[in-house]
Amino acid sequence: MDNKFKAQQRADQIQAFNDEIKCLKDDDVLVLDDEQRTSISHYHTSILEKLTNQFDIDTNTKQKQLSTGMKVASFAGALALAASIFFLFYQFWGYLTTTVQVFILIAAPLTTLLLTHLISQRESTGYFTKLIAMVSFACFVLNLVMLGQIFNITPSDKALLAWAIYGFLLAYAFDVRLLLAMAILSLAAFIAARVGSWSGMYWIHTGERPENLLLPALIIFSVPMWFNQKNFSGFPPIYRVFGCILFLIPVLILSNWGGGSYLNFSHDFIEGFYQLVGFATSAALIALGIKKQWSDVVNTGNVFFVLFLYTKLFDWWWEIMPKYLFFLVIALSSILLLFIYKRLREQSQSAGQKVDQGNGSVS
Amino acid sequence: MNKQAIVAAALLVLVNIIVLAGVTYNRSGDIEQSINLTERELSLPYRSYSNKENSGLSLRLNWNVIPTNTFKGKYRRYHLSNYSNPAWLTEDKQKELGVDVDKIKKDRGFKDYEYEKLNIEEIIVVLEYDGESFKNFLKQAEKDIEKEREDVKKNIDNKELNKQLKNKEKSLYKLKTSESRLIAIDAGRDLQTLRAKYKDSNKYLMLRGELKPYWTKKKLVARINKVFISNVHIPLPYSNEINEITKREETNNRYKNREKKPRYQVELKQGKRLEPWVDGVKRL
Numbered sequence A: 001m002d003n004k005f006k007a008q009q010r011a012d013q014i015q016a017f018n019d020e021i022k023c024l025k026d027d028d029v030l031v032l033d034d035e036q037r038t039s040i041s042h043y044h045t046s047i048l049e050k051l052t053n054q055f056d057i058d059t060n061t062k063q064k065q066l067s068t069g070m071k072v073a074s075f076a077g078a079l080a081l082a083a084s085i086f087f088l089f090y091q092f093w094g095y096l097t098t099t100v101q102v103f104i105l106i107a108a109p110l111t112t113l114l115l116t117h118l119i120s121q122r123e124s125t126g127y128f129t130k131l132i133a134m135v136s137f138a139c140f141v142l143n144l145v146m147l148g149q150i151f152n153i154t155p156s157d158k159a160l161l162a163w164a165i166y167g168f169l170l171a172y173a174f175d176v177r178l179l180l181a182m183a184i185l186s187l188a189a190f191i192a193a194r195v196g197s198w199s200g201m202y203w204i205h206t207g208e209r210p211e212n213l214l215l216p217a218l219i220i221f222s223v224p225m226w227f228n229q230k231n232f233s234g235f236p237p238i239y240r241v242f243g244c245i246l247f248l249i250p251v252l253i254l255s256n257w258g259g260g261s262y263l264n265f266s267h268d269f270i271e272g273f274y275q276l277v278g279f280a281t282s283a284a285l286i287a288l289g290i291k292k293q294w295s296d297v298v299n300t301g302n303v304f305f306v307l308f309l310y311t312k313l314f315d316w317w318w319e320i321m322p323k324y325l326f327f328l329v330i331a332l333s334s335i336l337l338l339f340i341y342k343r344l345r346e347q348s349q350s351a352g353q354k355v356d357q358g359n360g361s362v363s
Numbered sequence B: 001m002n003k004q005a006i007v008a009a010a011l012l013v014l015v016n017i018i019v020l021a022g023v024t025y026n027r028s029g030d031i032e033q034s035i036n037l038t039e040r041e042l043s044l045p046y047r048s049y050s051n052k053e054n055s056g057l058s059l060r061l062n063w064n065v066i067p068t069n070t071f072k073g074k075y076r077r078y079h080l081s082n083y084s085n086p087a088w089l090t091e092d093k094q095k096e097l098g099v100d101v102d103k104i105k106k107d108r109g110f111k112d113y114e115y116e117k118l119n120i121e122e123i124i125v126v127l128e129y130d131g132e133s134f135k136n137f138l139k140q141a142e143k144d145i146e147k148e149r150e151d152v153k154k155n156i157d158n159k160e161l162n163k164q165l166k167n168k169e170k171s172l173y174k175l176k177t178s179e180s181r182l183i184a185i186d187a188g189r190d191l192q193t194l195r196a197k198y199k200d201s202n203k204y205l206m207l208r209g210e211l212k213p214y215w216t217k218k219k220l221v222a223r224i225n226k227v228f229i230s231n232v233h234i235p236l237p238y239s240n241e242i243n244e245i246t247k248r249e250e251t252n253n254r255y256k257n258r259e260k261k262p263r264y265q266v267e268l269k270q271g272k273r274l275e276p277w278v279d280g281v282k283r284l
Helices: A004-026 A034-055 A061-095 A098-122 A127-150 A158-174 A177-198 A203-208 A210-226 A235-254 A267-292 A295-317 A323-358 B003-027 B091-096 B101-107 B132-154 B159-177 B191-197 B238-246
Strands: B033-038 B057-061 B121-129 B182-188 B204-215 B220-227 B231-234 B264-270 B276-283
Touching (some): A098 A127, A127 A158, A127 B003, A127 B231, A158 A177, A203 A210, A235 A267, A267 A295, A295 A323, B057 B238, B091 B220, B121 B132, B132 B182, B191 B204, B204 B264
Antiparallel strands (some): B204 B220, B264 B276
């Protein structure tokens, strides 16, 4: 077993097996004899012990619920601690000489990085490690922003690259998905700024042309295809979801605001073009997600397909229709989508049954 | 420590070395510019609720442009700002600064105001301190108000004219006592050329900024969208001196201090990378 995600999947599988055996016994379908029960139980216990020692996984529902609570607390704690450090510095930096300010700004991310490493050595759950790693990232952001202020440095997009690299390194060193998301956003902003500057745009204004984000989105979406992520739990979905979002949000904006495009056509044409791109891309993502069994991509595609559909319906009918009729159309379109998904689901089930029968199993 | 964590530590050190080396380079060798600005040009920051806990001090750099349509219009006063399009930013000057004027004119078509379609150019802005352009503007304002006074003398009962004159007198007083005398007089792309042209290092400040061309109804004009360093950080001990002089006055309202005479003077130096720093503060 090479990562916590897979270990947890195995533990869940064992739990499901035990539940099913209990149901079969209650319905008198299958009753294991004592020897079989004991043998399976010993086998599962040893596997769970090994996985728990190695990855600190949750072996029952109660533990899972508590883990979710800990994740939320760790996330909230990291945000609050980062904000606290930021305001602490702001409250007192005016009383410090420039040398002391610079020393504190450089020492803060280094110290928290060392602390992250020390805690990771002593903690198996990883919650405190992740919390301090996020604080270290926030300290590095503060480090560069404040040095820029102290020395009146002209703002540069290279800071985004430095934050992206640091975020990636921390994410992979300590298995922190939130930091991976931060690193992805910093990298996307950096690439978008560079793409914008190729067309003569000054980097600060890169957000004014949403098309600058399309290339970074494609790069980010494709990262798990080029770099093996098997040792990092849940990293590929983060790349895929952020890739989808960074592509579809600019398309959604341009489908309503043709003025932001590089294309030199009429605004109506540009908006129409991006509406088509939006529908086609969301539908293609749903299909790709189903084919590759990427539920994250399917869900993101679904959300954006519905967003594109509803913004279009709003454009067409909000002004001219009575409100009851407008919402009725929305409801009917949702019901239509339900029928389409149901049909797709049935097709998928019958295809699955054919495969099972072909393999000789009873379905 | 695992491999990635070691690389992360090395990255932190390396990035900070690069930043500090840049600062050292900026301040090394001969000082490129040294200029004394007053509170008119470097004013206290806004103290809003959100940043009231900020103990640091950065002064706002106020600069202006002399607009093309000076003194035209019944209600125009003598207030300067940096929002207008300067008279010297003609189409030829825009071309010199890298704006593809011919292409912009050729591509124009789908909207009257294609503001968002026009790219911003990075430029170096030359700011002149209390120079000819400001003095000329002041002279013109005095000439204009003199004419206004004559008109009022002839129509002493005209309430509207009296009110107009009163507002203009107030506006002229502000221009003389509290408005910034730092005027954008030129811009370029090459620093050496600008330095050769504007040799007086105590009179000119050069800052990186951006140029934004845009269409008025028929004409392609441009304005200086911003200068990148719009606040100047004041380190210790100078921040204490300014706090002492101003008694840490809270300026929530932009216009609150406008009619007061400046209380301090800041010696601002500028290095190779056009990044300024403070090297002295004096009470006025």
